[in-house]
Each structure stands twice: as structure tokens, then as C-alpha cells.
Amino acid sequence: MVTIAEVAQHAGVAPSTVSYVLSGKRSISPKTRRRVEDSIRVLNYHPHAGARALASQRSNVIALVVPLRPGMHVPVLMQFAISVVTTARRFDQDVLLLTADEGPAGLRRVAASALVDALIVMDVELHDQRLPELRTLHQPSVLIGIPADTAGLTCIDLDFAAAGALCVDHLADLGHRSIGLIGPPTAVYERETGFATRTINGFEQAVARRGLAASTLPCEPTYEAVRRTLDDLFRAQPAPTGLVVHNEAVISPLLDSLHQLGRRVPEDVSIVAICPADVAERAVPPLSSVLIPAEDVGRLAVELLMDSLEGRQNRQTTLLAPRLTRRRSAATATG
Amino acid sequence: MVTIAEVAQHAGVAPSTVSYVLSGKRSISPKTRRRVEDSIRVLNYHPHAGARALASQRSNVIALVVPLRPGMHVPVLMQFAISVVTTARRFDQDVLLLTADEGPAGLRRVAASALVDALIVMDVELHDQRLPELRTLHQPSVLIGIPADTAGLTCIDLDFAAAGALCVDHLADLGHRSIGLIGPPTAVYERETGFATRTINGFEQAVARRGLAASTLPCEPTYEAVRRTLDDLFRAQPAPTGLVVHNEAVISPLLDSLHQLGRRVPEDVSIVAICPADVAERAVPPLSSVLIPAEDVGRLAVELLMDSLEGRQNRQTTLLAPRLTRRRSAATATG
DNA sequence: GACCCTGGTCGAAGCGATTCGACGGACCGT
DNA sequence: ACGGTCCGTCGAATCGCTTCGACCAGGGTC
Numbered sequence: 001m002v003t004i005a006e007v008a009q010h011a012g013v014a015p016s017t018v019s020y021v022l023s024g025k026r027s028i029s030p031k032t033r034r035r036v037e038d039s040i041r042v043l044n045y046h047p048h049a050g051a052r053a054l055a056s057q058r059s060n061v062i063a064l065v066v067p068l069r070p071g072m073h074v075p076v077l078m079q080f081a082i083s084v085v086t087t088a089r090r091f092d093q094d095v096l097l098l099t100a101d102e103g104p105a106g107l108r109r110v111a112a113s114a115l116v117d118a119l120i121v122m123d124v125e126l127h128d129q130r131l132p133e134l135r136t137l138h139q140p141s142v143l144i145g146i147p148a149d150t151a152g153l154t155c156i157d158l159d160f161a162a163a164g165a166l167c168v169d170h171l172a173d174l175g176h177r178s179i180g181l182i183g184p185p186t187a188v189y190e191r192e193t194g195f196a197t198r199t200i201n202g203f204e205q206a207v208a209r210r211g212l213a214a215s216t217l218p219c220e221p222t223y224e225a226v227r228r229t230l231d232d233l234f235r236a237q238p239a240p241t242g243l244v245v246h247n248e249a250v251i252s253p254l255l256d257s258l259h260q261l262g263r264r265v266p267e268d269v270s271i272v273a274i275c276p277a278d279v280a281e282r283a284v285p286p287l288s289s290v291l292i293p294a295e296d297v298g299r300l301a302v303e304l305l306m307d308s309l310e311g312r313q314n315r316q317t318t319l320l321a322p323r324l325t326r327r328r329s330a331a332t333a334t335g
Numbered sequence: 336m337v338t339i340a341e342v343a344q345h346a347g348v349a350p351s352t353v354s355y356v357l358s359g360k361r362s363i364s365p366k367t368r369r370r371v372e373d374s375i376r377v378l379n380y381h382p383h384a385g386a387r388a389l390a391s392q393r394s395n396v397i398a399l400v401v402p403l404r405p406g407m408h409v410p411v412l413m414q415f416a417i418s419v420v421t422t423a424r425r426f427d428q429d430v431l432l433l434t435a436d437e438g439p440a441g442l443r444r445v446a447a448s449a450l451v452d453a454l455i456v457m458d459v460e461l462h463d464q465r466l467p468e469l470r471t472l473h474q475p476s477v478l479i480g481i482p483a484d485t486a487g488l489t490c491i492d493l494d495f496a497a498a499g500a501l502c503v504d505h506l507a508d509l510g511h512r513s514i515g516l517i518g519p520p521t522a523v524y525e526r527e528t529g530f531a532t533r534t535i536n537g538f539e540q541a542v543a544r545r546g547l548a549a550s551t552l553p554c555e556p557t558y559e560a561v562r563r564t565l566d567d568l569f570r571a572q573p574a575p576t577g578l579v580v581h582n583e584a585v586i587s588p589l590l591d592s593l594h595q596l597g598r599r600v601p602e603d604v605s606i607v608a609i610c611p612a613d614v615a616e617r618a619v620p621p622l623s624s625v626l627i628p629a630e631d632v633g634r635l636a637v638e639l640l641m642d643s644l645e646g647r648q649n650r651q652t653t654l655l656a657p658r659l660t661r662r663r664s665a666a667t668a669t670g
Numbered sequence: 671g672a673c674c675c676t677g678g679t680c681g682a683a684g685c686g687a688t689t690c691g692a693c694g695g696a697c698c699g700t
Numbered sequence: 701a702c703g704g705t706c707c708g709t710c711g712a713a714t715c716g717c718t719t720c721g722a723c724c725a726g727g728g729t730c
Contacts, residue, residue: 001449003686014710019688026689029708046447050394051686053385054715061450064432068417075409082403085434094450097399097432099420112381114336115396115429338716349680354718361719364678386716389685449686 002043011039022047053114062088062305063116065098065107067123073248076276076294077122080144083298084120091306093117104133111137118305120144124155126194140308142301146194150317154304156297159319160195160274161202163290166322167244167272168206168214170288175333176242176270179207180233181216182254184247185225199246199274213238221249226257241269241333248275251283266331272324286327293320337378346374357382388449397423397640398451400433400442402458408583411611411629412457415479418633419455426641428452439468446472453640455479459490461529475643477636481529485652489639491632494654495530495609496537498625501657502579502607503541503549505623510668511577511605514542515568516551517589519582520560534581534609548573556584561592576604576668583610586618601666607659621662628655 008015013032020026021036028036039045053059064084066077085095096116098106100123107130110116117139121130124145134141135152143155164181171179181203184196200216207214215236219229233240245251251273255265263269265285273280273289280289297320307314343350348367355361356371363371374380388394399419401412420430431451433441435458442465445451452474456465459480469476470487478490499516506514516538519531535551542549550571554564568575580586586608590600598604600620608615608624615624632655642649 001686004688005686015687016689016711017709020709023688026709027707032708044447046444048389048686049448049450050385050388051715052688054383054389054717055686055688057688057715059385061431066417074413078409078413081432082401082434085432086436089434089437094445095432096396097416097420097430099417099424101421102424109381110429112379113384115384336716339718340716350717351681351719352679355679358718361679362677367678383716385687386685387718389687390716390718392685392718 001048002045004045004047007036007039007043007045010043011036057114059114059117060092061094061096061116062302063096063098063107063110063119065100065119065121067100069100069123071249072123073276073279073292075278076292080122080294080298083295084302087299087302091302093302093306104130107133107137111139117309118142120301120305140305142304144297144301146198146317146319148194152315153317154308154315155317156300156304157195157317157319158292158297159202159322160198161205162319163274163322164199164202164204164244164246165206166290166324167274168203168210168212170272170324170330171242171244171270172206172210172212174242174270174330176212176240177333178213178236178238178240179242179244180214180236180240181244182229182233182247182250183216183218185220186218196246203244213240215240219247219250221247221253223253223257226250226253230254230257230261242330243269243271244274245271245287246274248273248279251275251279251287255283266329267334270330270333272330274322277325280325280327283329285329288325288327288330290322290324293323296320336383337380339380339382342371342374342378342380345378346370392449393644394450394452395427396429396431396451397637398431398433398442398445398454400435400454400456402435404435404458406584407458408611408614408627410613411627415457415629415633418630419637422634422637426637428637428641439465442468442472446474452644453477455636455640475640477639479632479636481533481652481654483529487650488652489643489650490652491635491639492530492652492654493627493632494537494657495533496540497654498609498657499534499537499539499579499581500541501625501659502609503538503545503547505607505659505665506577506579506605507541507545507547509577509605509665511547511575512668513548513571513573513575514577514579515549515571515575516579517564517568517582517585518551518553520555521553531581538579548575550575554582554585556582556588558588558592561585561588565589565592565596577665578604578606579609580606580622581609583608583614586610586614586622590618600664602669605665605668607665609657612660615660615662618664620664623660623662623665625657625659628658631655 004015004018008018013036018036021028021033064081088095119139119141121141122144124143124147126148128147131147143153144157146155146157217229217232219225258265265271271287273287275289277291280287304314339350339353343353348371353371356363356368399416423430442454454474454476456476457479459478459482461483463482466482478488481490481492552564552567554560593600600606606622608622610624612626615622639649
């Protein structure tokens with residue numbers, strides 16, 4: 001292994017000078033800088049990460065905690081992870097991959113051992129067990145998802161309330177006067193991830209604002225449950241002509257059932273979904289949808305962390321504005 | 336931050352003793368061991384990862400290089416990554432997540448800086464650019480996928496030849512005498528990932544061994560391509576009654592097309608797929624399939640690395656035996 | 671009783687970087 | 701010509717841990 005001392009000797013300078021060339025923390029004359037850089041290249045020098053971490057109190061690694069829970073949409077997870085890694089590399093950081101099953105102890109472990117400088121925690125629940133740990137950590141962290149009490153935490157998430165409202169507005173603009181919301185199964189509400197409730201709130205406020213008739217129903221991702229939900233839904237008066245679906249697992253049984261019931265999409269019933277882009281695209285017909293902006297969230301998370309690490313404090317919650325993509329499943333109301 | 340010196344003082348021993356308690360590299364009397372462990376717990380001591388890496392020449396981190404190429408089946412990727420992380424933690428290792436877009440330089444970076452002790456590289460191509468780098472690294476590595484020249488490398492993959500043969504045997508056992516293989520588009524063969532070719536070889540050998548009639552065709556994942564491929568296929572004499580599909584993107588258009596052509600699965604044509612389990616399960620009807628054992632591969636990769644790190648050398652290639660899961664798409668030949 | 675092990679512990683020397691204070695020379699103003 | 705800046709560089713201390721050789725006490729051997 002080639003050390004900074006060897007580089008220094010090769011370039012005819014002191015080790016500290018090499019260090020300053022690398023970090024840019026003191027000015028170096030162009031001449032010596034060039035000599036040092038040449039030596040670095042010739043000797044193929046790479047600073048020892050551990051030594052650097054020890055001396056500088058910075059590991060240049062950030063932790064990414066991914067959930068393991070089945071039912072998560074994996075492509076979105078991966079898209080997010082990739083975005084985090086890519087952005088981190090732009091800041092010369094690496095990413096340590098942790099799974100949620102280590103719980104709070106896992107966070108403590110990597111933080112207390114100074115393995116990482118900062119943490120990104122995905123899939124944070126309303127009353128997440130890890131919150132106390134995160135609050136006491138010396139390292140900054142960014143949470144994906146909004147817990148009940150965000151005091152002292154930095155959180156990011158899609159603005160689900162706005163997303164719910166956006167779907168309502170879209171349908172209302174198309175002339176629909178009675179609409180339904182099909183949400184996640186009740187289990188999700190109970191687990192209290194928060195986003196389900198936020199969507200409903202946004203939905204209902206928008207419904208009130210636009211003076212629409214509406215009903216909201218949770219739904220399990222099975223054919224029977226979907227049929228029952230649809231029965232309930234269409235029993236309402238006036239019969240809904242627009243549907244907001246916030247439950248990706250339900251999409252394909254839903255579309256099948258509507259087909260079997262002889263209800264055409266979008267001629268008889270318009271659909272707007274809140275779901276990953278690939279799900280919306282693959283559906284038949286492709287769904288107009290508000291997508292989960294995984295890539296933006298990942299990038300932003302890293303950027304916020306870097307801000308914190310450089311002293312720009314920002315303990316606050318960021319809600320990303322939803323954007324609706326029109327596809328073929330929502331059209332002007334007939335009648 | 337609490338250091339080993341403080342723990343030592345608190346327990347009334349030398350720092351080195353604390354270290355030996357932690358590492359178990361020298362015997363310690365039960366009495367002092369208990370004292371030290373108590374102090375560790377009381378002070379909530381976590382060894383500084385950087386200091387440890389510097390002193391011991393071991394970071395206890397392994398790199399995982401994931402591919403970015405679109406078209407990879409993401410759930411399998413994730414399943415694999417999770418399996419690597421989980422297994423690594425069993426060995427007290429952490430996992431650094433790298434993306435393939437850093438190329439060979441990325442490997443050199445993390446290896447030369449001693450950020451990681453070992454590497455796992457996924458999706459290795461026949462003539463992968465990273466091979467020379469991997470050969471010169473001081474750290475052991477495990478490749479997922481089999482390159483053309485495996486000399487000096489440790490590789491793991493599903494035994495695709497055996498998988499191809501297994502599918503043939505299954506169909507032959509069910510009485511099918513003429514079968515077809517639908518493979519990935521020609522682009523995949525050209526990129527030379529190797530597994531496509533290996534499947535064909537295994538398929539053809541088994542076909543010869545069982546004395547069957549057979550044809551093999553690449554296929555793009557579009558409806559038109561599928562229709563053309565099926566036309567070609569069924570023109571053969573005797574008409575095939577069994578299909579092996581090694582191309583997950585083609586599965587759903589294929590099933591649709593067969594339906595439209597009035598060929599029932601499995602009554603008129605039996606299908607065996609080589610694909611991720613979730614794809615096979617979700618198909619209509621669910622496909623008998625040989626799955627990609629992502630979890631086994633991930634676990635094995637880490638275990639091999641740990642062997643290497645502990646001095647048990649094992650430069651060699653491991654092919655995992657395929658296992659066929661019967662579902663509803665393959666049945667006894669009629670006629 | 672002298673001897674040698676052996677198991678248990680200590681002390682000190684690294685590991686390879688960063689960083690701070692100091693220092694020497696060039697350049698400025700007076 | 702002289703003192704004061706400022707720029708560029710150096711040397712040494714430091715970060716927290718591991719590990720090696722040394723040391724000591726106790727017990728077995730002859």
C-alpha cells in the first residue's frame with residue numbers, strides 16, 4: 001500500500017503538503033501542486049479511508065436504511081436507492097446499505113462507531129421505534145416519510161394531501177361530479193404510516209371545495225374485496241363516474257373487474273391512480289397517475305444531508321409537490 | 336465519544352485488555368472479562384470503525400456492486416442485495432452499495448483506499464471490463480455470473496445449462512416429443528452475458544439425449560415478435576407441444592397470444608419458464624418454472640468471501656443446481 | 671527447591687491520515 | 701533600510717484502536 005509519506009517523498013514535499021493539495025484547505029503554489037499531483041498519479045495513491053476517518057472525524061459514508069417489509073413496491077425502492085448512491089457520489093460520499101431489521105440498535109451501531117457521517121431512513125412510520133434514537137444521534141439524518149412528531153427531525157415525502165387533491169381536481173375539471181377513493185387496506189391505516197390518512201384528508205378537502213359527491217373506501221388486494229368495494233361504490237347516488245386509486249396492488253383486479261362488469265375505462269368510469277410510474281404504464285389502459293418521485297426524493301435527501309454536514313442547519317419537513325401525468329384512463333365525463 | 340481508554344480506566348485494566356475481550360484473540364479470565372463487558376455496557380462503548388480499520392487492516396465492510404442497466408428484473412436484484420446484507424451482518428460485516436456506472440475505477444477506488452475488505456460484483460459479462468481490475472485487487476471478490484475466462488476468479492451463478500436440461504427433461508417426462516425454446520432477444524447474446532448461451536447448450540444436449548424434436552428461437556418482448564416466433568415455432572413438424580421460455584419479458588405477451596390463437600395452456604401446449612418466482616406466480620396460468628435462486632446466491636457469495644478473508648482460498652466457479660417448481664402450465668402430453 | 675510452562679495482563683509501538691502553529695521568504699509601505 | 705503582511709510550506713501532535721513482546725504469578729515437574 002502506498003502512503004501519503006511516500007507520495008510526499010516522491011514529490012519532495014512534506015506529507016502535510018500532500019494532504020493540503022488533496023483537500024484544498026490551504027493554498028498551494030501551482031508548481032508544487034503539479035508536482036504532487038504527478039506523484040499521486042505515478043504512484044497510484046489512494047488515501048486510506050480508515051486513517052482519513054480517524055484523523056478527520058469524517059468517514060465520507062452515509063447510511064441508507066431500506067425497509068424489508070413485503071408489500072413495498074420494489075422498483076421504487078431500488079430507484080430511490082440508486083438515486084441516493086448516484087447523488088452521494090457527486091459529493092464524494094459512499095453509501096452503506098442497512099436493512100430495517102436491525103432496528104434502532106443498527107442505527108446506533110453505525111452512528112456510534114463513526115462508520116457513517118449521516119443517515120437516510122426510509123419508510124418511517126407515524127410512531128417509528130427509531131425516532132428516539134435518531135433524535136439523540138450526533139449525525140444528521142433525513143427521514144423518508146412523515147412521523148407524527150417531526151420536532152428536531154428532517155423529513156421528506158411526497159405531499160400526499162396535495163396528491164389526493166390533485167386527483168380530485170383533475171376529475172372535477174373533466175366534469176365528474178361524483179367520485180370515489182379506493183385506498184389501501186385498513187391494515188395500512190393501523191400501521192400508521194401516515195400517507196394513507198394524508199391522502200384522504202387532501203381528497204376530502206378538495207371534494208368539499210369543489211362541491212362533489214364522494215365516498216372513500218379501503219380495499220384488500222383480492223378480487224373478492226375489489227368486487228365488494230365496487231358494489232358499495234356504485235350503489236352511491238349519484239353513481240360515481242370517477243375513481244381515485246391509492247393502492248397499487250388493487251389496480252389490476254380493479255381493472256379486470258370493471259371490464260367484467262361491462263364498465264369501460266375511461267368511457268364509463270375515469271380512473272386516476274397514485275402509484276409508481278411503471279405500474280401506471282403497464283396497466284390496461286395506461287392510467288393517468290400521480291407518481292412517487294423516488295428519484296427526486298433520493299437526490300433531495302442526500303443534498304439535505306450534505307447541507308447539514310456543512311453546517312447549514314435545516315431541521316424541517318419538505319413535502320414534494322405532486323405532478324399528474326395524463327394517460328388514457330381519465331376522460332371528460334359523459335352525461 | 337467514548338474511547339477504549341475510558342473503558343479500560345473504568346474497568347481498571349489496560350486498553351489492550353479491552354481490545355482482547357472484544358476480539359477474543361487472547362484468553363481473558365472470566366472475572367476481568369465480566370468487568371470489561373460491564374464497563375462497555377455502562378459507558379455504551381462502540382469501537383471507532385476508522386481507528387479499527389487503520390490498526391487492524393480490516394474495515395469489516397464488503398462492497399456490493401449492483402448493475403444499473405434497465406431490463407434487469409428489479410425484485411430479484413433487491414432480493415439478492417437483501418440476502419447479501421443479511422448474511423454479511425451474520426459475519427459482523429457491513430455492506431457498501433456501489434453502482435456499476437463507476438466501472439473499474441470505482442472498484443479500484445474502494446479497494447485501494449481500503450474502504451472495503453472484499454467485493455461482490457453482480458451481472459458480470461463474458462468479457463467484462465472490470466475483470467482485469469478484479470484480478471489485480473488485493474481484496475478477494477466474488478462475481479455473480481460467469482465470464483469467459485474464470486482463471487483466478489471466484490464466480491457463482493445458476494447452472495443455466497442444467498436449468499435448460501431440467502426443463503427439457505420435465506417436458507419429456509410428461510410425454511412431449513417436440514418442444515421449442517424461446518430465448519432472449521439476439522441483443523442479449525451479443526452482449527455476451529453467457530447465461531443465454533449456456534441455457535441453449537443445456538437445452539440442446541438434453542434434447543439430443545432424449546431424442547426429441549426441437550427448435551430454439553430468440554424473441555423480442557413485443558406482441559408482433561411473439562406472434563412471429565409462434566408462427567415459426569408451430570410450423571415445425573411435428574408441431575411442438577411443449578415450450579421452454581427463458582425470457583421473462585416475453586411471458587405475458589406469449590400467454591396472451593396463445594390464448595388468442597385458441598391454444599390452451601396446458602391442455603394444448605405446456606410451458607416451463609426460467610424466470611423469477613414472482614413472475615411465474617403472477618402469470619395466468621401460473622407457470623411451472625425454474626427460478627433464479629437470488630437468496631442462495633447472495634448468501635453463498637458472502638460465505639465464500641468470508642472464507643477467503645479467513646485464509647481458506649477458493650478460486651473457483653460454483654454453479655447452483657436448478658430446481659423446478661411445478662405449477663399449472665405444464666401437463667402430460669395429450670395424443 | 672530450582673526450573674520451565676502457561677495463562678493472563680500490561681505497555682508501547684505502530685497504522686496513515688489531518689490539522690494547527692510556526693517559520694521563512696517575498697513583497698509592500700514608509 | 702526596516703517592520704509588517706501574507707503566502708506557501710513544514711513538523712509534530714493527534715485521532716482510537718490493534719498487536720507484539722515482555723512480564724508476572726501460579727502450578728507442575730524432576
